[in-house]
Amino acid sequence: MFLSSYANSHQVAKATPFKEADSLHGLFSRQPAEHLAIGQSLFFEGDETRHVFEVVEGTLRIFRIISDGRRVITGFLYAGDIVGVSLKERYLYSAEAITPTKVRRLARRAFDDAVADSDELRPEVFSRVCDEMAAVQDQLVLLSSKTAEERLCTFLLRHLRRMIAGGNRETTIELPMTRQDMADYLGLTIETVSRTITKLIGKGVVNVTNPAARHFIKIEKPGMLAQLAGDGGECPEALHDLMAQGDRRRH
Amino acid sequence: MFLSSYANSHQVAKATPFKEADSLHGLFSRQPAEHLAIGQSLFFEGDETRHVFEVVEGTLRIFRIISDGRRVITGFLYAGDIVGVSLKERYLYSAEAITPTKVRRLARRAFDDAVADSDELRPEVFSRVCDEMAAVQDQLVLLSSKTAEERLCTFLLRHLRRMIAGGNRETTIELPMTRQDMADYLGLTIETVSRTITKLIGKGVVNVTNPAARHFIKIEKPGMLAQLAGDGGECPEALHDLMAQGDRRRH
DNA sequence: CGCCATCTTGATTGATATCAAATCCGGTGG
DNA sequence: CCACCGGATTTGATATCAATCAAGATGGCG
Structure with missing residues (x-):
């Protein structure tokens, strides 16, 4: 899945002089940049997950086409995001450039090995996976209510x-x-x-x-x-009311 | 977040004679079982994520209460599932027993250390995080369309x-x-x-x-x-139509 | 036996999808 | 420079699915 960079991306983005393995951004920094035109695909749902990508510039949409032909966009990728980490053998969605986009790629294997070896990288990957999970949760709440x-x-x-x-x-x-x-x-x-x-x-x-x-x-x-x-800033505010039961409203 | 065990859980469940660190199930197996009555909470949204849990028996719901008082259930936990891995400092949701439930807990720190140390555990954790991500994706498609x-x-x-x-x-x-x-x-x-x-x-x-x-x-x-x-089995079937554009239907 | 939570069924409303048609805007070519 | 074209967006009229409002029905349990 994709990984949002949040605040991280900007600090990292400035700090190119990192030693390669010190950060995810550093890990990608030696890879050549690839350019995607508007509408161009980075990969397709169902493709083998041979690479992990870092978005350097631009925006992409990630989406699935469902059986009746409709499209469900499950997220957007922005500069600093990394995509392809929390996936097994196949991509669960397609990724397509919305604007002219620049990406760097790393072979899946190389990425996994680097992360497995590095005590600096693992927490960063973990952190991004958590952020991504939190984002999907929020989207779930948005869609359901x-x-x-x-x-x-x-x-x-x-x-x-x-x-x-x-x-x-x-x-x-x-x-x-x-x-x-x-x-x-x-x-x-x-x-x-x-x-x-x-x-x-x-x-x-x-x-x-x-x-x-x-x-x-x-x-x-x-x-x-x-x-x-409609929510105290995507976060609970009046929480912990010790399970204020029996007050469940519409829906 | 929670981790679905899928096919894994059953194999693992049988194999108690594992050395402790060989599998996630093994990792929990020495912990005492705790019992939850129907309706009892395991933890609350916003609580510090001090523990990781394995569900041994029973079913739980995980949910968030949104500002207008409604409840959004983001998932269910079944025997073999593990919950609390892909989270940072706070739980993003509450967990509550739906049936009489048995769980084992591990301190967050102990869990992280064990996983960091073990080459067997890391792939298992990774696999479960991927499954969980895939499940949330599917739910997202369900809710959106x-x-x-x-x-x-x-x-x-x-x-x-x-x-x-x-x-x-x-x-x-x-x-x-x-x-x-x-x-x-x-x-x-x-x-x-x-x-x-x-x-x-x-x-x-x-x-x-x-x-x-x-x-x-x-x-x-x-x-x-x-x-x-309404979908070829939660999976795409007529995929890769090389982006059959301009046919997007309702919604 | 009868209360109470859960579930089902019915009537009506309402938010959003659908269908349909303008409008806007960038780009193209004369 | 201007008229035209096509995709994107906006606006309007209507239909529809699911929510809401409102009773019942069911079954567990004291």
Whole structure:
């Protein structure tokens, strides 16, 4: 599966002078960069997992095509992410570039050996696997119980946080994916995504300043966005109420 | 997170004469068994992850309570499963016994050290983490794109497969969880779960033989169940159509 | 025997999908 | 430079599946 870099990626990204085996980023740094054009595939669902990849630049979508032809996007990959670790013999999804993308690859075997040998790498891999697992959990909660508006707000909020974690003080986020991608990721239709964004603009929560760039969204009211996302920041807040039973509401 | 044992668990379970560190099961085997009554909690979301657990007997639900009070069940734990591995400092969910349950625990630290030291344990942990990731992926697809009937059928089918994988030739599966649990796991309401099961009985796909035991469901037509589950067996079948674009349907 | 939790069934509503048609925008070629 | 084309997006009208609201039915258990 893919591994989100979170805060890590940025620190690591700056620190190229690492000894190769000291970090996952270092491990990939000597590999040649490969370029993917928009729409180009990195690998397909069902392919043998011969390589592990580091995304150097750009964004990819990872998805499965289900029997009726629909597409389910299970995640996006951003610069600093690593993909292909928590998989056995076959990829469980396809990966496709959304923007011009640069990646580095490592043979599966070489990667596994390096990680097995290094006391520095193992915790880093572990940490990323945990982050990835946590992200999938959150997505599971989103899909199983959130409304269209909550899903959109959660999605925007995650982007805003990624931005802030990356040290960027901007409140304009870039959404490199299309509305269709967002729909397939959030378990909605493209029409519902569009309508919901329109509604959020109407509420003054977000704004699309430059009409030429629907892929740039200004977050006008981050606090309200968090409210509408419908959970105390993707985390439990009023927890540990010692199992407040018998109060289970709708759904 | 929790780790499904799949086929592994059964082989391992028989082989108690292993040297302790040879298998995960062996690693736990010297720990005293602890008993949980129905409804009793093993740990709570937000607690520090001080222990890793092996489920020896029984079934647990793992879940999160979201801000509006609803409960999202993110998985179930069965005999042979291990829980608490792919987590950092805090549990991301609570775990609660659905049936009388027996578990063994290991201090987090002891577990990590044992795994770090053993060339036999590491692949086993890796394998289980991969299985878990695959399971969450499948759940994600289920929640993002399946109808109520497809969800129920998928759920029943998984139980049937677990049974078959366990060497049991029966086609009557036990569902130790309540209808509410199933609803919270499948992203439905209890009414929809109930209605959908009634409909499946009407179609002759399944049957509840003993009225006294709604928790035992006989699968009358496994083939049809798989059809209704709405995917070529939780796996892609007509894959690799070289990206049959521009045919994306509803949702 | 009768309470109580669990489950089932029925009637209605509502959010979102579906179907359909504009609108917008970048790119292309005249 | 401007008209046209096609993909992406938005907007509108309607349909539908599952949620909600509301009773019953069932079975375990004291």
